[in-house]
Amino acid sequence: MPTIKDVAREAGTSIATVSYVLNNKNHEVGEATRLQVLAAIERIGYRPNINARNLQASRTMLIGYAWHDLQHGQINPILDQFIYHLAQSAEAAGYHLLTFTHDNAHWQNVYQDLIKTRRIDGFVLSNTKRDDPRVCYLMSQGFPFVSFGQANPDWDFPYIDTDGSSGVAEAVNHLIGLGHRRIAMVAWPEGSLSGDMRLHGYYKAMAEAGLPVLPDDVQRGEQDEQTGRDALNVWLNRPEAERPTAVIAVTDLIAIGVMTAAKAAGLIVGRDLAVIGHDDIPLVQHLDPALTTIRQPLTEISQATLAMLQPLIAGEDLPVRQRMFTPSLIIRESCGAVLHNKA
Amino acid sequence: MPTIKDVAREAGTSIATVSYVLNNKNHEVGEATRLQVLAAIERIGYRPNINARNLQASRTMLIGYAWHDLQHGQINPILDQFIYHLAQSAEAAGYHLLTFTHDNAHWQNVYQDLIKTRRIDGFVLSNTKRDDPRVCYLMSQGFPFVSFGQANPDWDFPYIDTDGSSGVAEAVNHLIGLGHRRIAMVAWPEGSLSGDMRLHGYYKAMAEAGLPVLPDDVQRGEQDEQTGRDALNVWLNRPEAERPTAVIAVTDLIAIGVMTAAKAAGLIVGRDLAVIGHDDIPLVQHLDPALTTIRQPLTEISQATLAMLQPLIAGEDLPVRQRMFTPSLIIRESCGAVLHNKA
DNA sequence: CTGTTAGCGCTTTCAC
DNA sequence: GTGAAAGCGCTAACAG
Numbered sequence: 211m212p213t214i215k216d217v218a219r220e221a222g223t224s225i226a227t228v229s230y231v232l233n234n235k236n237h238e239v240g241e242a243t244r245l246q247v248l249a250a251i252e253r254i255g256y257r258p259n260i261n262a263r264n265l266q267a268s269r270t271m272l273i274g275y276a277w278h279d280l281q282h283g284q285i286n287p288i289l290d291q292f293i294y295h296l297a298q299s300a301e302a303a304g305y306h307l308l309t310f311t312h313d314n315a316h317w318q319n320v321y322q323d324l325i326k327t328r329r330i331d332g333f334v335l336s337n338t339k340r341d342d343p344r345v346c347y348l349m350s351q352g353f354p355f356v357s358f359g360q361a362n363p364d365w366d367f368p369y370i371d372t373d374g375s376s377g378v379a380e381a382v383n384h385l386i387g388l389g390h391r392r393i394a395m396v397a398w399p400e401g402s403l404s405g406d407m408r409l410h411g412y413y414k415a416m417a418e419a420g421l422p423v424l425p426d427d428v429q430r431g432e433q434d435e436q437t438g439r440d441a442l443n444v445w446l447n448r449p450e451a452e453r454p455t456a457v458i459a460v461t462d463l464i465a466i467g468v469m470t471a472a473k474a475a476g477l478i479v480g481r482d483l484a485v486i487g488h489d490d491i492p493l494v495q496h497l498d499p500a501l502t503t504i505r506q507p508l509t510e511i512s513q514a515t516l517a518m519l520q521p522l523i524a525g526e527d528l529p530v531r532q533r534m535f536t537p538s539l540i541i542r543e544s545c546g547a548v549l550h551n552k553a
Numbered sequence: 554m555p556t557i558k559d560v561a562r563e564a565g566t567s568i569a570t571v572s573y574v575l576n577n578k579n580h581e582v583g584e585a586t587r588l589q590v591l592a593a594i595e596r597i598g599y600r601p602n603i604n605a606r607n608l609q610a611s612r613t614m615l616i617g618y619a620w621h622d623l624q625h626g627q628i629n630p631i632l633d634q635f636i637y638h639l640a641q642s643a644e645a646a647g648y649h650l651l652t653f654t655h656d657n658a659h660w661q662n663v664y665q666d667l668i669k670t671r672r673i674d675g676f677v678l679s680n681t682k683r684d685d686p687r688v689c690y691l692m693s694q695g696f697p698f699v700s701f702g703q704a705n706p707d708w709d710f711p712y713i714d715t716d717g718s719s720g721v722a723e724a725v726n727h728l729i730g731l732g733h734r735r736i737a738m739v740a741w742p743e744g745s746l747s748g749d750m751r752l753h754g755y756y757k758a759m760a761e762a763g764l765p766v767l768p769d770d771v772q773r774g775e776q777d778e779q780t781g782r783d784a785l786n787v788w789l790n791r792p793e794a795e796r797p798t799a800v801i802a803v804t805d806l807i808a809i810g811v812m813t814a815a816k817a818a819g820l821i822v823g824r825d826l827a828v829i830g831h832d833d834i835p836l837v838q839h840l841d842p843a844l845t846t847i848r849q850p851l852t853e854i855s856q857a858t859l860a861m862l863q864p865l866i867a868g869e870d871l872p873v874r875q876r877m878f879t880p881s882l883i884i885r886e887s888c889g890a891v892l893h894n895k896a
Numbered sequence: 897c898t899g900t901t902a903g904c905g906c907t908t909t910c911a912c
Numbered sequence: 913g914t915g916a917a918a919g920c921g922c923t924a925a926c927a928g
Binding site: 213214215225226229230232233235237258259261262263264265266267 | 920921922923924
């Protein structure tokens with residue numbers, strides 16, 4: 211593999227000159243020698259050794275991203291898309307993504323190692339929980355990072371998030387436009403930030419439309435299909451005239467449970483019951499009926515994440531330390547068409 | 554950030570000695586000084602700069618993995634699991650995964666850059682096609698790589714793959730055990746290596762069981778749900794006594810299409826028609842009925858991939874350059890129970 | 897404008 | 913057993 215020395219010899223100059231034409235900053239190089247060097251570089255197929263470069267600049271051009279825990283079969287397709295676009299944004303800026311894993315017990319060792327061995331320049335976090343210890347740790351270390359998702363509302367750290375509230379509100383309004391009045395929601399257990407935001411959008415839109423929310427119109431449960439099934443069964447126990455005609459689920463997986471239970475009860479989803487999910491995970495467009503859902507603008511989110519991380523790595527201050535993005539409603543079959551004689 | 558110099562000063566030794574206790578090879582260090590150094594390291598929280606280390610060793614401890622193209626919404630959950638486990642195996646060996654992306658047009662530039670800038674030590678390929686140009690390119694460059702999936706059968710390069718043939722054969726035999734005689738298959742278009750392997754398992758198992766395969770018992774189509782629907786509709790056009798009672802699909806997505814079409818035709822999957830998919834992608838256990846499917850041993854595969862890549866990076870020869878793994882049948886509801894009065 | 901040189905932080909001969 | 917010193921390949925003063 212050719213080094214800068216080989217180029218210098220080939221071009222008949224010094225290595226400094228080669229470096230100058232490569233880094234081309236405020237240091238001018240004579241046009242003749244410049245061409246000479248460029249030709250030599252081309253001829254021997256030289257590429258600067260990135261490792262040497264990084265050592266000297268004491269950086270790595272690597273961004274760390276912790277893989278979400280796949281151990282429990284808990285795949286999160288949203289995040290796959292997020293990483294992909296994040297990788298693209300990173301590459302556009304000359305960075306690369308270093309993806310790493312860690313079990314729940316030893317996360318701190320892993321992050322510490324990455325930092326202290328100078329393996330990476332910054333982190334991108336996702337899947338953050340309220341009071342997420344990683345956020346806490348990175349803040350205390352003063353190490354550059356940006357989080358996709360919030361943590362403790364009292365902490366001031368750089369994050370980007372989707373405005374789940376507005377997404378769900380849009381869903382509610384869409385259902386109202388379709389003629390629905392009795393709209394219910396399946397949420398996560400209390401305490402999840404994004405879950406609470408989504409639920410808040412529901413309450414807000416219902417209130418603004420002057421629609422009542424019965425005490426058990428909101429059902430809560432874990433992130434699995436069973437939660438959706440259980441919720442619908444609760445509602446099916448009500449007299450028919452009081453049953454919700456539409457259900458919004460906090461995630462697609464839960465929406466699937468709702469649909470399954472509805473079918474089991476002889477209801478036709480899209481006609482007898484409207485269902486809307488959240489996230490537009492793969493396959494839900496192939497469900498029967500295809501699921502109407504709320505999609506986060508992951509491409510923009512990843513771009514913004516990197517745009518925030520870069521100045522942080524450069525040691526600059528961030529003018530805006532938090533950014534929210536608005537999701538959009540993807541209308542498919544499961545929310546049906548205009549409701550007739552039902553209101 | 555402390556360097557080796559700081560440790561040396563703190564311990565009252567030379568930097569060489571510090572390096573010796575760290576790398577601890579055939580170079581003996583006096584117990585007293587050793588403890589001294591260790592204490593100093595502990596005291597100031599020193600970790601060797603990995604970049605400096607790598608420059609000197611001219612390696613990076615980074616393994617490149619090209620993200621599969623997510624542009625067209627073509628998510629491949631199998632690969633997500635593969636990367637995750639690959640990352641784990643890599644970390645266990647002191648490596649990290651550098652995940653990168655590239656559009657179809659410029660893949661060669663991306664790979665070339667990664668190689669020539671000495672960004673990484675080796676590649677892991679996945680999603681390989683027959684005559685995959687990346688395989689071809691990396692072979693020509695003599696750069697270390699291992700592929701998850703085959704390419705041109707005439708090329709001799711290190712790969713690991715799943716024996717799709719045995720997986721499908723197992724599925725066929727399971728169906729036969731359930732009493733099925735008319736078993737059909739939905740395959741990919743001719744020319745895909747893994748698709749052909751899976752199909753081969755079908756033919757083989759049918760032949761061994763002495764079961765006939767009608768000309769259109771095998772339907773082919775692209776990797777989408779429609780393919781499954783179309784296939785089933787072809788078979789439904791036959792007189793009832795000649796219709797398949799069981800269908801094996803080359804992937805879960807296609808199996809979903811089969812199930813959807815079956816339901817649309819008033820059939821109850823698991824009772825009137827058995828359906829088996831391939832890959833066990835997330836969510837298929839939540840379908841109604843839950844999909845029986847064939848699962849690849851991704852953890853073992855990732856481990857084996859890394860185990861092959863390591864000697865390659867070290868410049869050693871590989872005793873075994875190809876390894877095949879046997880998938881397993883995950884039995885759920887969609888293939889039903891024993892068939893009665895149907896044969 | 898171009899070349900010499902001193903590091904970046906580490907490993908590893910080679911003397912002592 | 914320990915230390916001085918020569919790089920790994922590159923960048924950036926500093927001279928010329």
